Amino acid sequence: MSTSNPAKMHLKVKCEDSATEIFIIDGRFNLCDRGIGYTETELEPGIYKVKVRAGFETYEQHVIVSDHDESLTIPPFSFVSPAPLAGTAKTHEFHMGAAEVGSKNPDLVKGHGSSIFIFSRDWTSQTQSSAAPPNIPNPGLGLSLREMNGDVIADLTTAGKRSDSWEPWVSFNVELEPGCYRLNLRLPKGGSIEQTLVACSGWQTQVFLLQSYYDGTDADTKRADLQGASIQLAPLDMGFKSDNPLWRLSELARLGLANERKVLSKDLREMLVGKFENPMLGLYGAHLLLLEAEPDMKLLNEVVDNLHKLLPSGHPDLDALDLFLKRVAPAKFEVPPMLRKSWTHIVNATAENPQIVPPDSLAAEAALHQWGSGTWLLWQHEEAQASTQRGLETIGKVAVMLSNAEVMLRSRLRTATLEGQFEKTDSPFAAISKLRAKRKKRALPAAVRDLMPPQTLKGADPQRRPLAQLNEQDVNHLVQSLCIPRANLERIIKKLETDTEEETEES
Amino acid sequence: MGEKDRAIVVGVNCYPDPDLGDLKGPEDDATAFYDWLRSADGGNVPETQIRKILTSDFKDKMPFPSVVDAQPTTIAVQGEFIRLDQLVKQSRAAGNGPQIGDRLYIYMAGHGFAPSADEAALVMANAIYKTTLNYHVLGKYSSELFLNVGAFKEILLFMDCCRLRDVTTYPNKFYGMTPDYDQEAAKTVKAMHVFAAGFGYVTRETQAAQGGRGIFTKALLEGLKVATDEEGRVTTRTLADHLYNQMKKFMSDADLENQTVSAEPSIFPYPQFPPQASEFVITTIKAKPQGVLERIGQILTGPKVQAPNFPVVIQIPSSLQGKSLDLLDGKLQPVANIAKASAEWKLELARGKYIVRSDGTFVDPTIKVGGIEEGGVLNVSLSAE
Numbered sequence: 085m086s087t088s089n090p091a092k093m094h095l096k097v098k099c100e101d102s103a104t105e106i107f108i109i110d111g112r113f114n115l116c117d118r119g120i121g122y123t124e125t126e127l128e129p130g131i132y133k134v135k136v137r138a139g140f141e142t143y144e145q146h147v148i149v150s151d152h153d154e155s156l157t158i159p160p161f162s163f164v165s166p167a168p169l170a171g172t173a174k175t176h177e178f179h180m181g182a183a184e185v186g187s188k189n190p191d192l193v194k195g196h197g198s199s200i201f202i203f204s205r206d207w208t209s210q211t212q213s214s215a216a217p218p219n220i221p222n223p224g225l226g227l228s229l230r231e232m233n234g235d236v237i238a239d240l241t242t243a244g245k246r247s248d249s250w251e252p253w254v255s256f257n258v259e260l261e262p263g264c265y266r267l268n269l270r271l272p273k274g275g276s277i278e279q280t281l282v283a284c285s286g287w288q289t290q291v292f293l294l295q296s297y298y299d300g301t302d303a304d305t306k307r308a309d310l311q312g313a314s315i316q317l318a319p320l321d322m323g324f325k326s327d328n329p330l331w332r333l334s335e336l337a338r339l340g341l342a343n344e345r346k347v348l349s350k351d352l353r354e355m356l357v358g359k360f361e362n363p364m365l366g367l368y369g370a371h372l373l374l375l376e377a378e379p380d381m382k383l384l385n386e387v388v389d390n391l392h393k394l395l396p397s398g399h400p401d402l403d404a405l406d407l408f409l410k411r412v413a414p415a416k417f418e419v420p421p422m423l424r425k426s427w428t429h430i431v432n433a434t435a436e437n438p439q440i441v442p443p444d445s446l447a448a449e450a451a452l453h454q455w456g457s458g459t460w461l462l463w464q465h466e467e468a469q470a471s472t473q474r475g476l477e478t479i480g481k482v483a484v485m486l487s488n489a490e491v492m493l494r495s496r497l498r499t500a501t502l503e504g505q506f507e508k509t510d511s512p513f514a515a516i517s518k519l520r521a522k523r524k525k526r527a528l529p530a531a532v533r534d535l536m537p538p539q540t541l542k543g544a545d546p547q548r549r550p551l552a553q554l555n556e557q558d559v560n561h562l563v564q565s566l567c568i569p570r571a572n573l574e575r576i577i578k579k580l581e582t583d584t585e586e587e588t589e590e591s
Numbered sequence: 592m593g594e595k596d597r598a599i600v601v602g603v604n605c606y607p608d609p610d611l612g613d614l615k616g617p618e619d620d621a622t623a624f625y626d627w628l629r630s631a632d633g634g635n636v637p638e639t640q641i642r643k644i645l646t647s648d649f650k651d652k653m654p655f656p657s658v659v660d661a662q663p664t665t666i667a668v669q670g671e672f673i674r675l676d677q678l679v680k681q682s683r684a685a686g687n688g689p690q691i692g693d694r695l696y697i698y699m700a701g702h703g704f705a706p707s708a709d710e711a712a713l714v715m716a717n718a719i720y721k722t723t724l725n726y727h728v729l730g731k732y733s734s735e736l737f738l739n740v741g742a743f744k745e746i747l748l749f750m751d752c753c754r755l756r757d758v759t760t761y762p763n764k765f766y767g768m769t770p771d772y773d774q775e776a777a778k779t780v781k782a783m784h785v786f787a788a789g790f791g792y793v794t795r796e797t798q799a800a801q802g803g804r805g806i807f808t809k810a811l812l813e814g815l816k817v818a819t820d821e822e823g824r825v826t827t828r829t830l831a832d833h834l835y836n837q838m839k840k841f842m843s844d845a846d847l848e849n850q851t852v853s854a855e856p857s858i859f860p861y862p863q864f865p866p867q868a869s870e871f872v873i874t875t876i877k878a879k880p881q882g883v884l885e886r887i888g889q890i891l892t893g894p895k896v897q898a899p900n901f902p903v904v905i906q907i908p909s910s911l912q913g914k915s916l917d918l919l920d921g922k923l924q925p926v927a928n929i930a931k932a933s934a935e936w937k938l939e940l941a942r943g944k945y946i947v948r949s950d951g952t953f954v955d956p957t958i959k960v961g962g963i964e965e966g967g968v969l970n971v972s973l974s975a976e
Contacts, residue, residue: 148946343708
């Protein structure tokens with residue numbers, strides 16, 4: 085006999101890692117509540133599953149709520165982090181020790197005021213097999229730290245401290261002037277990828293890397309996993325501490341951002357309001373705030389204020405937040421920021437102010453050769469651009485090698501129909517209109533022609549809007565969807581106009 | 592239901608580029624989903640309103656002389672979206688607004704990657720991994736072309752593809768189809784985008800002995816048949832819950848331990864907030880009539896909608912045999928009792944969680960009735976302690 089309106093009980097779930105998502109699922113597999121770090125919910129008697137997620141890891145436990153309140157504490161669980169933190173899944177004590185020692189002992193002194201520490205390691209298993217190990221990889225292979233002009237500061241293939249035994253590691257610590265630097269990785273089959281590393285006055289930028297396969301799954305394609313890097317900022321004399329709870333929290337925040345999960349718990353918010361010691365936690369927290377349906381803009385402004393106090397020498401990712409919040413921001417971004425989310429704000433701003441990203445800057449170059457899609461903004465370095473990842477398009481009788489951005493723009497122009505009047509203007513979009521009007525007279529590719537309704541081939545629809553009349557909303561849309569600064573976009577269009585006019589002349 | 596729905600179904604098996612390689616399951620998976628769309632108990636979508644694109648459509652050109660000649664290509668799939676877009680334009684031109692149907696289904700299976708955390712791309716047959724991965728079709732982007740203009744009341748996107756990240760190519764957005772966004776109409780649309788794998792993860796096919804089919808599509812088709820609420824309705828919410836909980840059932844132990852293989856799908860409802868705003872009924876499960884009277888009743892009054900039951904066998908340890916056992920449902924309500932338990936207790940149970948109670952004590956494990964089991968019966972062994 086069923087009981088109507090059974091008395092509800094409380095279920096409290098507390099996670100010792102506060103940046104942990106909690107899901108409560110009832111006996112019919114319905115999600116009935118969720119929280120971050122801590123949740124207290126009223127439930128009818130029943131069988132419930134408590135599922136928690138931290139980073140990429142999940143843990144599940146059933147709990148029966150009957151005639152009394154229940155309380156569950158989820159211990160910290162071992163998520164995967166490239167930083168050799170205590171209580172994480174892929175680490176060894178000797179990795180922790182090497183990172184702690186390496187972070188406090190410079191291998192090179194190039195300047196003063198700041199420091200960069202890079203620790204790249206391989207992890208394959210918790211315990212060493214008794215069988216003879218296969219070839220031990222070099223976790224620093226192809227990895228180098230460079231000045232912004234490309235000069236090599238150190239090549240970790242050979243530089244730094246290292247261990248070549250089971251689960252090898254490489255560490256490199258350099259004291260240098262505050263500023264922007266490049267972390268470059270040579271890829272197994274040629275070319276390289278890069279990202280910005282910012283050295284801040286009074287801070288050590290700590291970069292931790294595991295290994296990943298590039299261009300295949302052979303052992304010789306293993307290199308440092310730049311996309312999955314863990315990057316923290318520590319006070320100059322502190323070094324790395326494997327048992328620092330704030331580092332663990334910051335790492336969970338980074339993983340939440342990487343997975344686009346909303347992991348801002350109450351504790352983490354309180355930390356962001358108050359003074360936080362790790363500026364990277366502030367940067368991750370700012371972007372996590374922006375993931376929410378209704379971001380707390382007051383808190384975001386407080387976080388940015390705190391970051392300015394912690395990073396008085398500046399940081400391109402902080403500048404990007406200032407730009408987004410329409411505070412006083414730099415007039416130009418010549419150097420790409422570290423975070424991809426920061427880059428999105430910068431690019432969006434170029435729709436109205438194209439000069440923000442100068443077309444010949446490193447930032448503009450990076451925009452056209454972005455690599456990957458994770459937390460960090462990575463780009464292919466110029467020697468890679470010539471050989472890999474180009475779209476190959478044949479237009480008429482001319483085979484043109486284009487960057488990926490140009491391929492996509494062509495794809496868009498091919499499917500856009502253009503009929504009707506246009507006015508001659510100086511806008512590059514008007515130039516495209518002209519070339520489209522010329523192309524109208526040539527035979528369209530059969531595959532495209534078959535898909536067009538008859539009227540677009542035969543005559544103009546007076547209502548149809550030609551490309552020349554693209555308004556600012558359309559421009560904004562193109563900038564955002566292509567994620568290319570406006571100045572670059574206009575250059576590409578001009579190039580297309582030139583290429584297509586040449587084809588028209590040839591045909 | 593279904594008469595005003597439309598669907599685009601794609602399954603790509605053959606990838607001549609050696610860095611991609613052929614797959615076994617996508618075409619069969621796409622065909623199975625198509626069969627569900629066509630069935631009267633499923634989507635009930637008219638055949639003329641479904642566009643299906645499979646590798647085998649091009650079998651007269653196979654084996655393809657080179658990668659460049661492989662089919663289907665991007666234009667084959669994008670062309671179908673362009674066709675729908677033309678219908679939207681015609682509807683508008685006729686003064687009928689942008690809506691051209693009730694529901695749009697998009698199903699795609701093949702190799703894939705994830706340009707971003709909330710997107711998946713189906714790689715087309717003529718792609719070359721190292722140079723022309725821009726030959727792909729985006730799922731979310733394609734769905735949003737119709738979502739953003741209110742072309743349908745509901746949109747369901749299912750993509751049975753891997754979602755590797757960090758592949759270098761720009762997302763292939765064929766801009767220019769519907770540049771005008773009807774913001775107000777878009778607010779009335781409900782949608783759910785379901786990807787087989789998490790961001791950066793791969794998905795798997797089952798072993799050859801089990802048909803070599805995508806585990807996501809297996810879970811999806813099971814869910815569309817059994818993931819009902821108490822009133823026999825499969826909704827976006829119950830289907831999502833089913834996929835989160837059941838997909839791992841089809842995975843091998845090795846894949847479950849492999850940290851690169853996704854044990855759960857990625858699901859994105861629209862609108863995102865509040866959560867219940869995006870829920871809608873996908874289909875209803877009609878009870879099979881028992882006996883002549885029920886058959887006549889259903890003819891007169893229509894089929895009864897009811898959540899299905901599943902056969903369960905509970906293995907009773909010797910320590911509990913001879914005792915009185917209660918079976919409680921997910922709300923701890925007794926649903927069955929056995930006065931003197933023997934070695935096996937056979938039951939038919941609705942989808943949900945259950946627990947056995949003996950002398951006021953709960954007996955592990957929690958019994959999870961999630962759907963159709965291999966061999967047709969769920970076997971559960973109670974703990975002896």
